[in-house]
Structure formats: structure tokens, C-alpha cells
Amino acid sequence: MKIINKKISVILSMIMVSSIFAGCSMNDKNTNSAKNATKSEQTLDSTTKDDYTSDNTEYFTSISWLEKNIKDNKKLVIIDGRSEDDYKKSHIPGAKNVAWQSLAKMQGKAGDKDWGTLLDKQGLTKVLKEVGINENSEVIVYANKNGWGEDGRIVWCLQNAGIKARMLNGGFDLWSSENKETTKDNNEVVKGNIEIEKINNEMNITTDDLKKEISEVKIIDTREKDEYDGATKFGEKRGGHIPNSINIPFNMLYNGDGTIKSTKEIELMMKENNIEKTDKIVTYCTAGIRSAHMALILKDAGFKNIRNYDSSYYEWAADDANEVSK
Known part of the structure; x- marks a missing residue:
């Protein structure tokens, strides 16, 4: 192939x-986030593929x-x-x-x-x-x-x-x-016939719309803590995070075997960070990759009103008119 x-x-x-990828971290005004997230891992047994x-x-x-x-x-x-x-x-x-x-x-x-x-x-x-x-x-x-x-x-x-x-x-x-079949072989690809009729933007939010709605949404920063705290490892213009965002690194939703944590565990993790299923939620990272991943995981867990900010911190930090926090 x-x-x-x-x-x-x-x-x-x-x-x-290397700036195409991103990480995440913790909000000054939400200092309990890290403790709570750690608490989730300590108080619940990790799920496995069998669950x-x-x-x-x-x-x-x-x-x-x-x-x-x-x-x-x-x-x-x-x-x-x-x-x-x-x-x-x-x-x-x-x-x-x-x-x-x-x-x-x-x-x-x-x-x-x-x-x-x-x-x-x-x-x-x-x-x-x-x-x-x-x-x-x-x-x-x-x-x-x-x-x-x-x-x-x-x-x-x-x-x-x-x-x-x-x-x-x-x-x-x-x-x-699990020793499932793998290969190094290549196949010829048969061209598809897909015709995209429209793009559904219900799970996306732009910078302009986020600025308008910023006081109405719960914002999850899915990067690593050092990024959230101000480190600029991927060419961001400024370090820090979007004001009032809550740091929950996207990989905290994984089990050790690579599966996604159970709905119960995810619900508890969100609740400990004051995020409810009825909230309007926006996820972001550096380039909208991990934040898209978390948005779908939360959708799967029953959080219905959630959008991915695919411009993410790259675009937010590039405009000096946008406030950042550290």
C-alpha cells in the first residue's frame, strides 16, 4: 500500500x-484542580479493556x-x-x-x-x-x-x-x-467517491466566538502543567493560559493499557473540577489536537454541550489583545 x-x-x-503539538496545565484560580485530578486516580481503581x-x-x-x-x-x-x-x-x-x-x-x-x-x-x-x-x-x-x-x-x-x-x-x-495481527505491507489505495456537502461546526468554536462567550463557558486547558503555567515549548508567542481555564491534561483520561477511563471515573474527575454535564464546555490545547480528543471523550461520557477550540492557544497567544494568565 x-x-x-x-x-x-x-x-x-x-x-x-515541532510547534504543531501541544501540552497543558493548571489554573491559578483553580488550584484544587491538580489535587482533585490526583485524587481521582488514587480513589478509583484503573479500568482495563475488560471493563x-x-x-x-x-x-x-x-x-x-x-x-x-x-x-x-x-x-x-x-x-x-x-x-x-x-x-x-x-x-x-x-x-x-x-x-x-x-x-x-x-x-x-x-x-x-x-x-x-x-x-x-x-x-x-x-x-x-x-x-x-x-x-x-x-x-x-x-x-x-x-x-x-x-x-x-x-x-x-x-x-x-x-x-x-x-x-x-x-x-x-x-x-x-494483545498480539493482534500487524504488518509492514503496503497496498494500493482505491480512490474514494466521497463528496462533502457541508461542514458541521457545532463541535467547534472560533477565537471571536470564544471571546464573546468566555464568561458563559467552562474552559478546559488540555495541555501539560508547565505549559499552563507559562512555558513556551512549541513556539507560542506568549506563555500562560486562557483566563479562568481549568487544567486537565488530556492523557489523564487514559488507563495504563491505552483504553479510555470509564464514564464513572470521567464524571468524577470533571465534578472534582466543578464541571457538570449541563455546563457549556470549551476544550483547547496548543493546536487543537488533544483538545479535540478530549472533546470526543467527554461527548462519549455524556457531556453534550462541548466544543473544541481548534485555533487554540497558538492563535489566542498571538494576538496581544487577548488576555493570558499565569
């Missing part, structure tokens, strides 16, 4: 720097479902959202290597208005046809737990475009640790 969007990947590798019983939710599917359907489901399209190097070493049979960046506007530099945001319907249609996606495709996306939530970002993009897409719960970590 030829690796998908090879030309796109080469171009992107030339124009992008995950939803083979097919709107946002996740299990490795057992994929193993059963991988050969006979003609609608199935598997996307490997990891790096090209990882893909070449080993991947799930039939998977196509797709970078989240190929689904985003990458002109200019990080921090420019709309840099890293979702492509329009024409741009997405062109890319997804090359991936081999059809009108009736059922897409499963996987990545690594030690990555940046690329699987969540890709599924967020596809769902916004009206495509049935889910993350593989446990990702490649669980698939390989």
Missing part, C-alpha cells in the same frame, strides 16, 4: 516545526470489534494517525497512514489566523478521496497513547464532515500488546 498523502506529508514536513463493554459507541470501537470486522466489512476504512516512521515499522493490516495536518489549513505559520483549523468542504473532499473514503464508509482511526491525540483530532475532523468515524479504544498500544 502506498502511504496516503505522501506528497502532502513531504510538504508539511518542510513547513512545520470497556461498548463495542460501538458514536466515538469508540473496541479491538475485538475491529478484529471481527477487519476482513469482511467492505465499508471499513482504517486510518493510522501515527507518524510515518511508526507506520512503516508496523501497522494494522489495511490501515492507511494519514496525518491530521493533511485535513487542516497549514498555510503560513503557527499563530496566524486560522492556521491549523479544519479544511473547507472542497479541501476535505479532495484529501479524503485520496484516502479511499466513500459515501458509506465506516472509518476507524487509531494512534498511540503516548502521542498527541491524533486519532481524536482526525475523528473530530471526519465527524464534522458528516462521516461515520470512531476511535479504536486502546489504539495501537492495545492492539499490539
Whole structure:
């Protein structure tokens, strides 16, 4: 199989720097967040893949479902959202290597208005046809737990475009640790017939809209603590965080085996951070990757009114008119 969007990947590798990825941290006005998050981990036993019983939710599917359907489901399209190097070493049979960046506007530099945001319907249609996606495709996306939530970002993009897409719960970590079949083989990709009719922006929020609604929403900063506290490791113009945001690093929602924590654990973690299911919630990171991942996890756990700020801290920090806190 030829690796998908090879030309796109080469171009992107030339124009992008390590700043495409992001981390998260803790709010001055929410100093209990770190303690509470730690408390969640200490008071609940970690769940395992055996506790995950939803083979097919709107946002996740299990490795057992994929193993059963991988050969006979003609609608199935598997996307490997990891790096090209990882893909070449080993991947799930039939998977196509797709970078989240190929689904985003990458002109200019990080921090420019709309840099890293979702492509329009024409741009997405062109890319997804090359991936081999059809009108009736059922897409499963996987990545690594030690990555940046690329699987969540890709599924967020596809769902916004009206495509049935889910993350593989446990990702490649669980698939390989369970000794499921992997390969290094490449296949030829048959071009798809997908035509994106419209982009649904219900799970997205722009900088302008966030500024208007900032007093009405609960904002979750999904980066690492040092980023939240002011470190600029990825080329951000200014360090810090969006005022009144609550720091919950996205990887706190993972179990050790790469699966996602149970709904009960997620509900408790959010409650300890004063976030309720009835709240209007906005997630962000540095480039809208991990924040998209967390947005889908929270949706799966029953938090309905949630949007990903895909411009994220790059764009927020680039405009000196936007207040930041440390």
C-alpha cells in the first residue's frame, strides 16, 4: 500500500516545526484542580479493556470489534494517525497512514489566523478521496497513547464532515500488546467517491466566538502543567493560559493499557473540577489536537454541550489583545 498523502506529508514536513503539538496545565484560580485530578486516580481503581463493554459507541470501537470486522466489512476504512516512521515499522493490516495536518489549513505559520483549523468542504473532499473514503464508509482511526491525540483530532475532523468515524479504544498500544495481527505491507489505495456537502461546526468554536462567550463557558486547558503555567515549548508567542481555564491534561483520561477511563471515573474527575454535564464546555490545547480528543471523550461520557477550540492557544497567544494568565 502506498502511504496516503505522501506528497502532502513531504510538504508539511518542510513547513512545520515541532510547534504543531501541544501540552497543558493548571489554573491559578483553580488550584484544587491538580489535587482533585490526583485524587481521582488514587480513589478509583484503573479500568482495563475488560471493563470497556461498548463495542460501538458514536466515538469508540473496541479491538475485538475491529478484529471481527477487519476482513469482511467492505465499508471499513482504517486510518493510522501515527507518524510515518511508526507506520512503516508496523501497522494494522489495511490501515492507511494519514496525518491530521493533511485535513487542516497549514498555510503560513503557527499563530496566524486560522492556521491549523479544519479544511473547507472542497479541501476535505479532495484529501479524503485520496484516502479511499466513500459515501458509506465506516472509518476507524487509531494512534498511540503516548502521542498527541491524533486519532481524536482526525475523528473530530471526519465527524464534522458528516462521516461515520470512531476511535479504536486502546489504539495501537492495545492492539499490539494483545498480539493482534500487524504488518509492514503496503497496498494500493482505491480512490474514494466521497463528496462533502457541508461542514458541521457545532463541535467547534472560533477565537471571536470564544471571546464573546468566555464568561458563559467552562474552559478546559488540555495541555501539560508547565505549559499552563507559562512555558513556551512549541513556539507560542506568549506563555500562560486562557483566563479562568481549568487544567486537565488530556492523557489523564487514559488507563495504563491505552483504553479510555470509564464514564464513572470521567464524571468524577470533571465534578472534582466543578464541571457538570449541563455546563457549556470549551476544550483547547496548543493546536487543537488533544483538545479535540478530549472533546470526543467527554461527548462519549455524556457531556453534550462541548466544543473544541481548534485555533487554540497558538492563535489566542498571538494576538496581544487577548488576555493570558499565569
